[in-house]
Amino acid sequence: MFGFGTMIEKLKKDPKSIVFTEGSDPRILEAASRLLASSFLKPVLLGNPDEIEKSAENAGYNIRGAEIIDPENYDRFDEMVDLFCEIRKSKGMTPEEARKILSAGNYFGTMLVKMGVADCLLGGATYSTADTVRPALQIIKTKPGNSIVSSCFILVRPSATGENEVLAMADCAINLYPTEDELVEICGETVECARVFGVDPKVAFLSYSTLGSGKGDAVTKMQNATKKAKEKYPDLPIEGELQFDAAVSPRVARTKCPGSSAAAGHANTFIFPDINAGNIGYKIAQRMGNFEAYGPILLGLNAQINDLSRGCNALEVYSMSIITAALA
Numbered sequence: 001m002f003g004f005g006t007m008i009e010k011l012k013k014d015p016k017s018i019v020f021t022e023g024s025d026p027r028i029l030e031a032a033s034r035l036l037a038s039s040f041l042k043p044v045l046l047g048n049p050d051e052i053e054k055s056a057e058n059a060g061y062n063i064r065g066a067e068i069i070d071p072e073n074y075d076r077f078d079e080m081v082d083l084f085c086e087i088r089k090s091k092g093m094t095p096e097e098a099r100k101i102l103s104a105g106n107y108f109g110t111m112l113v114k115m116g117v118a119d120c121l122l123g124g125a126t127y128s129t130a131d132t133v134r135p136a137l138q139i140i141k142t143k144p145g146n147s148i149v150s151s152c153f154i155l156v157r158p159s160a161t162g163e164n165e166v167l168a169m170a171d172c173a174i175n176l177y178p179t180e181d182e183l184v185e186i187c188g189e190t191v192e193c194a195r196v197f198g199v200d201p202k203v204a205f206l207s208y209s210t211l212g213s214g215k216g217d218a219v220t221k222m223q224n225a226t227k228k229a230k231e232k233y234p235d236l237p238i239e240g241e242l243q244f245d246a247a248v249s250p251r252v253a254r255t256k257c258p259g260s261s262a263a264a265g266h267a268n269t270f271i272f273p274d275i276n277a278g279n280i281g282y283k284i285a286q287r288m289g290n291f292e293a294y295g296p297i298l299l300g301l302n303a304q305i306n307d308l309s310r311g312c313n314a315l316e317v318y319s320m321s322i323i324t325a326a327l328a
């Protein structure tokens with residue numbers, strides 16, 4: 001079952017360094033001070049050292065031990081520019097343009113991960129999701145064997161048994177209109193991520209239709225994606241296309257899709273047809289279902305880069321740091 005204890009234990013055995021692109025943000029500084037009080041994660045704060053130290057002092061956070069890297073004064077900047085030009089060579093990247101792009105924390109920080117200076121990155125406390133994700137897509141790139149980068153949210157709430165109820169939802173943040181094949185890939189990546197959080201995945205491909213009760217292109221897409229996913233992962237309980245009630249209620253599943261796979265009525269891993277449904281869906285669970293939402297956790301990259309919500313608080317930064325590093 002999900003708990004941060006397992007991830008912290010893992011990190012204690014193999015501590016990681018994590019770049020925070022917004023090094024002087026008070027929420028980042030609070031999370032960094034908390035991380036520094038333990039020894040399983042090494043924060044790397046980007047920004048002007050005087051500004052960061054002053055901001056930490058004013059807010060009363062002890063950040064002694066954190067590495068501070070100033071993008072305006074980095075001794076390996078020329079090397080970084082050369083590497084970035086090489087990576088973006090097909091786009092005609094010039095050193096001049098690269099210097100300008102790399103002066104921004106999101107690109108600079110992502111390059112630190114690429115250069116092996118840090119293991120992973122957490123950003124987005126002041127950037128949009130797109131501005132955190134774009135450098136990762138361009139620099140870190142999709143891992144071999146995958147065709148896309150996608151994302152999932154892990155949703156957690158205490159249950160009556162005293163154990164946490166843990167769900168995975170995807171793709172709620174990156175791909176606007178995933179194709180059938182992309183949905184299959186999103187399913188595989190989400191299942192792997194869900195397992196890290198202690199979920200025994202039972203997958204529902206969601207729709208407004210249950211096993212042909214409704215018609216439309218979106219229904220056909222989810223039907224075909226389910227068929228392909230079942231072929232690719234024959235040992236995994238997968239059902240679709242399912243309405244949400246048939247996915248989670250055994251009673252509704254018995255009525256709407258009797259005799260279907262173990263996932264119907266018991267699903268804990270949800271694949272949405274598009275980003276609209278996914279993003280709205282996870283927020284309903286978070287705001288009206290009392291779930292804590294962790295994510296978006298990016299899936300399918302060559303290194304772990306994650307995005308914070310601009311409305312995040314220090315506790316969320318702390319939690320996402322642990323998740324990001326544990327997956328690195």
Ligand SMILES: CC(C)(COP(=O)(O)OP(=O)(O)OC[C@H]1O[C@@H](n2cnc3c(N)ncnc32)[C@H](O)[C@@H]1OP(=O)(O)O)[C@@H](O)C(=O)NCCC(=O)NCCS
Binds near residue numbers: 134147173
């Ligand atoms: C992810 C996202 C930022 C990419 O948008 P973009 O920057 O306009 O994308 P582009 O089409 O310019 O692509 C930039 C690069 O990323 C690559 N790319 C784009 N989407 C990709 C994906 N899903 N997986 C892998 N690579 C991808 C492109 O191939 C391109 O690579 P290149 O520059 O080396 O040729 C965009 O899909 C997006 O905005 N998604 C929604 C984000 C959002 O608002 N979420 C809701 C809040 S959580």
